[in-house]
Amino acid sequence: MAKIILDNIAHTYEPNESNPIFALKEMSLSWADGGRYALLGPSGCGKTTMLNIMSGLVNPSHGKVFFDEREVTSMITEERNIAQVFQFPVIYGTMTVFENLAFPLKCRQFPEDQIERKVKEVAEILNLQDYLNNRAKGLTADQKQLISLGRGLVREDVAAILMDEPLTVIDPDLKFRLRRKLKEINDKYKTTLIYVTHDQNEAMTFADNIIVMDQGEVVQAGSPKDLFERPQTTFVGYFIGSPAMNLYECSASSKNEISIGANSFKVQTNINNSNSENLKLGIRSEYITVENEHSDNSLEADVIEVEDFGNYKLVTASFDSFKIKAKVKRELDIPSEKVILKLPAEHCCIYEDNKLI
Ligand SMILES: Nc1ncnc2c1ncn2[C@@H]1O[C@H](COP(=O)(O)OP(=O)(O)O)[C@@H](O)[C@H]1O
Numbered sequence: 001m002a003k004i005i006l007d008n009i010a011h012t013y014e015p016n017e018s019n020p021i022f023a024l025k026e027m028s029l030s031w032a033d034g035g036r037y038a039l040l041g042p043s044g045c046g047k048t049t050m051l052n053i054m055s056g057l058v059n060p061s062h063g064k065v066f067f068d069e070r071e072v073t074s075m076i077t078e079e080r081n082i083a084q085v086f087q088f089p090v091i092y093g094t095m096t097v098f099e100n101l102a103f104p105l106k107c108r109q110f111p112e113d114q115i116e117r118k119v120k121e122v123a124e125i126l127n128l129q130d131y132l133n134n135r136a137k138g139l140t141a142d143q144k145q146l147i148s149l150g151r152g153l154v155r156e157d158v159a160a161i162l163m164d165e166p167l168t169v170i171d172p173d174l175k176f177r178l179r180r181k182l183k184e185i186n187d188k189y190k191t192t193l194i195y196v197t198h199d200q201n202e203a204m205t206f207a208d209n210i211i212v213m214d215q216g217e218v219v220q221a222g223s224p225k226d227l228f229e230r231p232q233t234t235f236v237g238y239f240i241g242s243p244a245m246n247l248y249e250c251s252a253s254s255k256n257e258i259s260i261g262a263n264s265f266k267v268q269t270n271i272n273n274s275n276s277e278n279l280k281l282g283i284r285s286e287y288i289t290v291e292n293e294h295s296d297n298s299l300e301a302d303v304i305e306v307e308d309f310g311n312y313k314l315v316t317a318s319f320d321s322f323k324i325k326a327k328v329k330r331e332l333d334i335p336s337e338k339v340i341l342k343l344p345a346e347h348c349c350i351y352e353d354n355k356l357i
């Protein structure tokens with residue numbers, strides 16, 4: 001296993017154009033040995049391109065790839081010892097499940113008894129033990145994907161297992177169990193797992209570290225907590241969390257105070273040198289509280305809707321021409337017309353040109 005380093009990597013699929021579009025803009029990034037990562041971002045942001053650069057399916061236009069100190073940029077996939085699981089399963093239909101799982105080990109001439117032991121172990125993890133002698137082509141789509149996954153897991157010598165939206169074809173309940181299995185495998189074998197998804201819930205429940213991408217750029221790398229509490233850009237605030245972060249254009253009225261229309265709010269950010277034209281306030285709906293009376297950082301809003309989600313209530317209200325959403329305890333009684341909401345200063349994030357300051 002190895003630490004994977006992307007050193008000043010950039011990629012364009014149109015190298016001969018005079019003004020090519022870069023699917024991946026220049027970036028450097030390292031993936032710790034044994035880490036459990038999610039690569040998260042909307043469709044088309046460059047996730048698969050980045051994964052294919054790591055596995056060797058795509059040769060980057062710029063930069064170098066290292067596994068530990070070894071440069072692998074021009075090495076083909078087979079030489080890199082990477083297991084890759086694709087969105088749609090790639091299996092050998094005429095082979096049995098056992099033969100499919102054994103294939104990567106057979107190719108590397110592992111001894112038969114070792115192959116048998118490892119295949120059985122992985123089949124058990126994936127609940128495929130009853131199908132080992134069945135031909136793969138008769139299986140369901142999710143069982144086929146389990147085989148793809150299994151072929152990545154049988155090899156203990158892999159530098160990393162890269163999974164590109166692997167659970168798309170799998171039903172939600174099995175998805176949940178599989179994610180848990182993957183976590184167990186990562187704990188047990190310390191295999192680096194990189195899991196690509198466009199689904200924030202999948203990313204947040206699977207990974208210790210999430211790399212968020214937008215339009216060919218890494219916009220934030222951090223723990224689920226970091227992404228939730230201190231989104232580094234308004235995109236991350238909007239993309240992560242449900243509902244999305246509340247975001248408002250605002251202006252600085254002093255170093256630690258901003259105004260949104262007629263309302264002023266204290267913040268803990270020093271807004272010293274900012275060009276107040278491009279300021280935004282962001283606050284998670286989880287941090288907004290409903291109050292009985294006005295105090296610092298409160299505002300009066302008109303209730304539009306109160307939705308009861310069982311474990312919480314979501315209040316949608318408006319002030320001036322803005323909408324605001326607050327997630328509150330379900331026991332709380334919400335007035336039907338006017339509500340006083342407080343935006344605690346410590347949870348107010350200030351963005352300049354959409355970047356956290
Ligand atoms: N083989 C290719 N040839 C040309 N353009 C491509 C190719 N693969 C991807 N792209 C383009 O590169 C960008 C990033 O794509 P991709 O890495 O597949 O994103 P994601 O996996 O996040 O959906 C997109 O604009 C996509 O259209």
Ligand SMILES: [Mg+2]
Pocket residue numbers: 047048049164
């Ligand atoms: Mg993709």
